[in-house]
Amino acid sequence: MAETPKEKRKLTRRDFLVLTGAAGGLYLGVTLGVLPFAQLKLAEFLDSAGGPPSNIEAVPLAWFEIGADGPVNIYIPKVEMGQGIHTTLAQAAADELDLPWESIRVLNVGTGKGLDDPVGTSASNSTSSLFPILRQAGATLREMLRLEGAKLLGAAAETVRAEYGFVFSNQDSARKISYGEIVRAVKTWVVPDPLPALKKASEFRYIGQPMPRVDLLDKVLGKTQYGFDLRLENMAYGAVAMPTKIGATLKSAAAGEAASLPGVIKIVIEDDFVGVVAERRDQAWRALEAVQIEWNETHAWEQAEIEALVQIGSGRGVTVQQQGDVDGRLDADALEAEYFTPMVFHAHMEPQTAAADVRADGATIWASTQTAVGVRRAVAKATGLKEESVIAIPTFLGGGFGQKVNSFPAVQAARLSQAAGRPVHLGYRRAEDFQNGFIRPPSRSQLRAVVNPNGLIEAMEHKQASGQVAFPFLPVFVSRVMGADFGAYRGAQIRYGIPHKRVQAWLADLPFKTGWWRGLGLLPNLFAIESFMDELAVSIGMDPILFRMANLPLDESGARMKKVLETVREKAGWGLPAPQGRARGVALALDVNTIVACVAEVSVSGREIRVHKLTGVADAGFFVNPNGAAAQMEGGMNMALSSALFEETLVKNGELTPTNFGAYKFLNNAASPQIVVELISSGDEPFGLGEPPLGPVAPAIANAVFALTGQRLRRLPLKLA
Amino acid sequence: MELSINGKNYTVDDTPDRPLLWVLRDELGLTGTKFGCGVGICGSCTIHLDGAAVRACLTPLSASAGKKIRTLEGLATENPDGSLSLHPVQQAFIELQVHQCGYCMSGQMMTAAALLEQNPKPTAEEIITAMDKNLCRCGSYPRIRQAVARAAEIAAGVQNG
Numbered sequence: 001m002a003e004t005p006k007e008k009r010k011l012t013r014r015d016f017l018v019l020t021g022a023a024g025g026l027y028l029g030v031t032l033g034v035l036p037f038a039q040l041k042l043a044e045f046l047d048s049a050g051g052p053p054s055n056i057e058a059v060p061l062a063w064f065e066i067g068a069d070g071p072v073n074i075y076i077p078k079v080e081m082g083q084g085i086h087t088t089l090a091q092a093a094a095d096e097l098d099l100p101w102e103s104i105r106v107l108n109v110g111t112g113k114g115l116d117d118p119v120g121t122s123a124s125n126s127t128s129s130l131f132p133i134l135r136q137a138g139a140t141l142r143e144m145l146r147l148e149g150a151k152l153l154g155a156a157a158e159t160v161r162a163e164y165g166f167v168f169s170n171q172d173s174a175r176k177i178s179y180g181e182i183v184r185a186v187k188t189w190v191v192p193d194p195l196p197a198l199k200k201a202s203e204f205r206y207i208g209q210p211m212p213r214v215d216l217l218d219k220v221l222g223k224t225q226y227g228f229d230l231r232l233e234n235m236a237y238g239a240v241a242m243p244t245k246i247g248a249t250l251k252s253a254a255a256g257e258a259a260s261l262p263g264v265i266k267i268v269i270e271d272d273f274v275g276v277v278a279e280r281r282d283q284a285w286r287a288l289e290a291v292q293i294e295w296n297e298t299h300a301w302e303q304a305e306i307e308a309l310v311q312i313g314s315g316r317g318v319t320v321q322q323q324g325d326v327d328g329r330l331d332a333d334a335l336e337a338e339y340f341t342p343m344v345f346h347a348h349m350e351p352q353t354a355a356a357d358v359r360a361d362g363a364t365i366w367a368s369t370q371t372a373v374g375v376r377r378a379v380a381k382a383t384g385l386k387e388e389s390v391i392a393i394p395t396f397l398g399g400g401f402g403q404k405v406n407s408f409p410a411v412q413a414a415r416l417s418q419a420a421g422r423p424v425h426l427g428y429r430r431a432e433d434f435q436n437g438f439i440r441p442p443s444r445s446q447l448r449a450v451v452n453p454n455g456l457i458e459a460m461e462h463k464q465a466s467g468q469v470a471f472p473f474l475p476v477f478v479s480r481v482m483g484a485d486f487g488a489y490r491g492a493q494i495r496y497g498i499p500h501k502r503v504q505a506w507l508a509d510l511p512f513k514t515g516w517w518r519g520l521g522l523l524p525n526l527f528a529i530e531s532f533m534d535e536l537a538v539s540i541g542m543d544p545i546l547f548r549m550a551n552l553p554l555d556e557s558g559a560r561m562k563k564v565l566e567t568v569r570e571k572a573g574w575g576l577p578a579p580q581g582r583a584r585g586v587a588l589a590l591d592v593n594t595i596v597a598c599v600a601e602v603s604v605s606g607r608e609i610r611v612h613k614l615t616g617v618a619d620a621g622f623f624v625n626p627n628g629a630a631a632q633m634e635g636g637m638n639m640a641l642s643s644a645l646f647e648e649t650l651v652k653n654g655e656l657t658p659t660n661f662g663a664y665k666f667l668n669n670a671a672s673p674q675i676v677v678e679l680i681s682s683g684d685e686p687f688g689l690g691e692p693p694l695g696p697v698a699p700a701i702a703n704a705v706f707a708l709t710g711q712r713l714r715r716l717p718l719k720l721a
Numbered sequence: 722m723e724l725s726i727n728g729k730n731y732t733v734d735d736t737p738d739r740p741l742l743w744v745l746r747d748e749l750g751l752t753g754t755k756f757g758c759g760v761g762i763c764g765s766c767t768i769h770l771d772g773a774a775v776r777a778c779l780t781p782l783s784a785s786a787g788k789k790i791r792t793l794e795g796l797a798t799e800n801p802d803g804s805l806s807l808h809p810v811q812q813a814f815i816e817l818q819v820h821q822c823g824y825c826m827s828g829q830m831m832t833a834a835a836l837l838e839q840n841p842k843p844t845a846e847e848i849i850t851a852m853d854k855n856l857c858r859c860g861s862y863p864r865i866r867q868a869v870a871r872a873a874e875i876a877a878g879v880q881n882g
Contacts, residue, residue: 082821082859212818219823220811222753222793226824229752237747281747282739349757349765349824349858398755398824399858430758627818631864635821638860661856662762670853672862 012195062134063109064093064141068184072099074134075109078126079370080215081397081404082635083690084628085126087213091206091624092131096138096199099165099179101206106214110393111376120371120405127624128592128688135198143196148186149177201684210627215396227368227395228427230355236265238416238426239284241274241293242436245654246512248295250274258290266420267291275412277420281427300654301511307340310444310508312463317506318484321493324500329450329459335539336448339528340715343467343649343656344440346517347666350398351433352406356413357423362389367410370400378407379414401639402516403437405473431659438515439649439656441467441488441508445528455542455550459500462529464492467514468507469521487516491525491695495561495590496533497553512656518636519691522591523643523698527716530587530699534706544586544703545569557595560682561588564597564617571678572599572615582612585703589695592688594620598637598696601673602704607720611641611673611701619680621687626679629689633677636693642667644698645717722786726751727795737783742766744782745792753793753827757856764855767828767835768792774835793827796834810834813872821859829855833869842873 063075074093080086086106094104142162149167150160159170167182169175201208218224241253253274255267263283268275274293278284354367356379363385367375375392379385397404413426428436443466450458469487471479479485489505537547545565552558565588569575578584582603589596601613616633623629646665650657658664698716706712711721724731726749733744745751745768757765759778766777769791770784796808807815810833820826829852836843836851843851848869857865 082823084821210818212815213820215823216815216818216820219820219826220807220814220830221797221805222751222827224823225752226755228756229746231750231752281743347858349763349822349856350755351757397822399822401858427756430760631818631821631861634863635860638862639858642860660760660762661758662760666856666858667860667862668853668856669862669865670849672860675863 012193062130062137064137066141066145066179066183069180071103071105072097072179074104074106076106076130077109077372078130079108079121079394079397079400081121081370081400083126083632084213084625085121086215087211087628088127088624088686089130089134090214091209091211092134093138095204095207096135097142098162101211103165108394108396110391111372120374121400125592125688126690127686131624131686136195139196139198140191143192144189145179145182147192148189149182152177152182152185207624208622209625211625213628224396226350226398227353227355227366228350228398230366230395230425232355232357232423232425234422235355236277236279236420236422236424237281237284238413238424239276239278239281239288240412240416240426241288241291242432243295244431244435245295245297246301246651246656247298247654251294251296253294254292256290256292258287261287261290263287265422266416268416268419270415270419273412273415275416275419277416277422277424281425285429297654298511301651302653303651306343306510306651307442309510310442310465310467312444312446312465312506317504318482319502319504320484320489321501321503323498323502324459326459326461326500326502329500330448330461331450334448334450334459335536336446337532337535337712337714339445339447339531341443341524341527341643342647342716343442343514344517344643344647345434345649345664346399346401346403346437346439347661347664348397348399348401348403351428351430352404352409352437353425353427354410354413355423355425356410356417358383358385358414358418363391363414363417365390365392365410365414366395367392367407368397368400368404369394369407369410370397370402370404371407374405375407375410378411382411383414383418401518402520405516406438408436430661434649434659434664435656438472438513438517440517440524441469441510441514443467443488443521443524445492445525447528447532449532449536451536451540453540455537455540455547457496457498457536457551460494460496460498461501462492462494462503462525463506464489464503464521464525464528465506465508466521466524467510469515469517471507472513472515487520489525490520491522491589491591492529494529495553495557496548496551497558498551512651518639519591519694522589522691523640523694526587526589526695527644527698527702530589530696531702531712531714533587534585534699534703535712538706545574548586548588557590560595560619561590563680563682564588564595564619567678567680568597568599568615568617571617571676572601572613574599583704583708585700585705585707587696587699587703589692591692591695594618594687594689594692596633596692596696598700600697600700600704602701602708604705604709604720609645609701609705609718609720610671611645613674613676614641614697614700615676615678616693617678617680618689618693619682620689620692621683621685622681623679624686629679630677632689633679633693634675636689636691637675637697638667638672640694640697641673641701643694643716644701645671648717722782724785724790725788726790727792733782735782738781740778741768741780741782741785741790742777745777751792751794755824755827757825762856763825764828764832765825767831767855769831769835772835772838774832791831793831796830808834809875810837810869810872812875813868817864817868817871819861819864819868821861825855825857829857829865833865833872836869837873837876841876843869845870
């Protein structure tokens with residue numbers, strides 16, 4: 001089933017908000033115009049379900065600032081956490097504005113600047129959603145500058161061009177005026193109607209080129225300020241009591257001797273909240289240990305009990321894909337298999353962290369967060385301040401991977417700051433970070449299918465159960481109406497051209513928090529489907545790439561998938577024998593309209609699985625920055641490999657374990673394989689690439705292990721018998 | 722206590738058992754050195770103590786006094802005119818576009834710089850062995866390996882390779 005992108009709403013003159021500054025300067029904001037796609041999807045859903053109308057407030061999505069001197073600043077609400085989006089977006093704007101590369105700066109902005117982004121930085125949508133908008137805004141500004149520049153040069157509009165930060169006379173290149181000079185001279189601006197055309201691909205200077213990352217110089221010098229690095233005037237340090245046992249709640253707390261320990265400024269004990277503010281971080285930690293705390297503990301959960309909660313066929317089940325007559329076609333001879341994926345931690349290198357300065361009249365929060373808007377809302381609620389008097393500023397993130405959509409540390413830092421009357425920095429220790437976030441939920445998949453001897457799949461069914469992914473972040477009424485958690489069943493749909501197919505999703509209520517993890521359900525669901533595809537191919541003795549090709553949908557997505565499969569076959573040397581002692585496996589994924597195929601080459605030594613090489617081929621529509629896209633492929637594939645071979649969060653004696661790196665093993669340098677990446681452009685519109693590479697890697701490895709050993713491993717992390 | 726950090730002297734009045742990491746970050750504002758695990762596993766806090774790569778989270782203040790401490794902030798060389806000359810490792814990490822989120826890279830670059838000082842021409846295996854002590858959750862490992870090899874070339878005067 002192909003996802004046909006909806007026709008995009010075109011920006012019009014009325015989507016731009018133009019201001020001039022007191023000291024000269026031109027500001028252009030892109031307003032409602034294009035809704036971020038997730039918001040649009042939700043709005044459409046609510047309309048069709050008869051819910052509240054989608055009268056979503058107009059807010060700017062990006063803000064251009066052309067000063068009378070100096071660089072052009074573009075403010076966007078999307079954070080940089082390693083995806084390289086500040087660079088891809090600078091490329092879009094610099095090309096359309098026709099600027100030297102050095103004069104454009106992309107800046108993160110907090111909620112105080114009027115840029116509200118209800119979606120947050122997630123779902124691989126930053127480049128795909130903002131790229132067309134920044135291009136149109138850049139082109140519009142360029143045309144405005146060109147028209148005003150013509151007047152200032154005393155030339156007819158059709159005789160001047162905008163190029164490299166200047167407006168030039170076509171007759172005499174010595175007659176020119178810089179954008180800065182134009183901005184200084186002009187007081188009233190008119191947005192052209194209709195809006196100017198975008199540049200043609202042949203005119204691009206930066207788009208499509210491997211431009212260097214705009215954030216790297218600061219990063220190699222150690223100047224980049226991450227959330228953990230925040231330092232404010234008069235700042236104190238906080239520590240917050242958080243239970244280690246699942247489901248525990250605060251029973252009682254008494255400051256006791258903690259209040260008189262060195263450096264302690266305040267012991268905060270309020271209803272369900274216990275924390276310490278001290279002059280130093282270690283003093284806060286020591287004092288927190290000295291606070292007498294009792295927890296109400298519930299049941300001491302064990303792993304087997306958690307897994308038993310993840311059941312197909314019990315409780316709420318929702319059909320999320322349906323075609324043909326599955327029950328009529330799936331007979332007793334159908335092949336069937338069950339797969340399981342465990343809970344895992346995000347394990348971002350920078351633990352969750354925030355700094356807060358809460359005053360009587362308002363608050364400023366700096367947070368390592370994927371959603372400044374979410375932080376603002378949560379802090380306002382916790383402090384009793386009005387939302388408009390809370391400013392939430394996202395910092396650079398030391399990794400996020402979905403975890404940093406939450407607002408826990410920001411709210412805790414704000415409560416401490418409010419109680420102590422001082423700015424407070426709160427940084428989780430690793431165990432606190434692991435045990436007090438949302439983790440990837442466990443998932444179970446059952447697949448059944450019938451294949452005819454020619455290799456065509458006649459019918460396929462996928463039943464899937466998982467803990468919550470998206471619902472914890474949505475209003476309760478939305479989850480009630482929707483029934484199935486779209487985060488949990490992301491990747492569960494069957495993309496092959498099978499006449500009879502059905503996908504059903506069940507939701508498990510778990511005693512701990514689960515939620516966004518890079519790609520959401522993509523990795524768990526693709527592990528099941530693409531392992532099963534391999535089992536089907538093996539059952540009829542067919543080459544797994546040819547088997548997939550035989551079952552592609554007869555539409556545009558099928559044509560794209562075929563090309564990706566052909567390319568990965570060639571690049572991985574699929575037709576040639578694998579090196580001695582190794583075997584290869586393949587898998588294919590379609591996600592956010594991006595197609596990724598992977599071939600893994602593995603060997604086995606005793607019970608140890610070793611991945612030597614991953615070949616990844618992606619068609620993400622169009623690549624704004626091919627080198628950045630390759631980096632996303634390399635990193636995403638490595639993260640998926642890590643899930644495939646190493647990672648597992650286990651519930652033991654009522655706790656999420658392990659509680660630090662080392663015991664929680666993830667991919668290290670020596671285990672990281674050779675990675676070969678090939679990118680295929682299929683159009684001029686970029687789709688996402690932050691998450692899709694995580695789809696096909698785990699099943700490709702599992703399929704290679706089967707080819708090598710005959711052991712079909714249906715549970716992650718893969719462990720040989 | 723007297724500390725020599727990146728060629729500058731600092732006097733700190735602190736408990737001798739306090740980890741150097743927190744003194745660098747919270748007291749002296751040298752936040753280029755990162756906290757990741759606090760138990761010496763991830764390597765995000767790697768610094769040089771008399772030229773050797775060590776974990777700042779496991780290094781007590783008392784073990785740092787009297788030694789030459791170098792952090793990421795001290796990796797580049799400041800020229801007489803105030804401009805900076807990047808260390809070959811910094812140049813190579815930019816050239817290979819290694820960083821994604823960049824949080825672990827402070828430690829990665831310090832480990833790499835220490836390796837190259839001891840072993841200016843490391844083999845591919847030696848690079849992996851040295852760099853395997855530093856974790857990267859963004860999965861930039863292939864580029865880290867390439868960049869360390871490239872940094873060795875740059876240090877040896879090999880131009881754009």
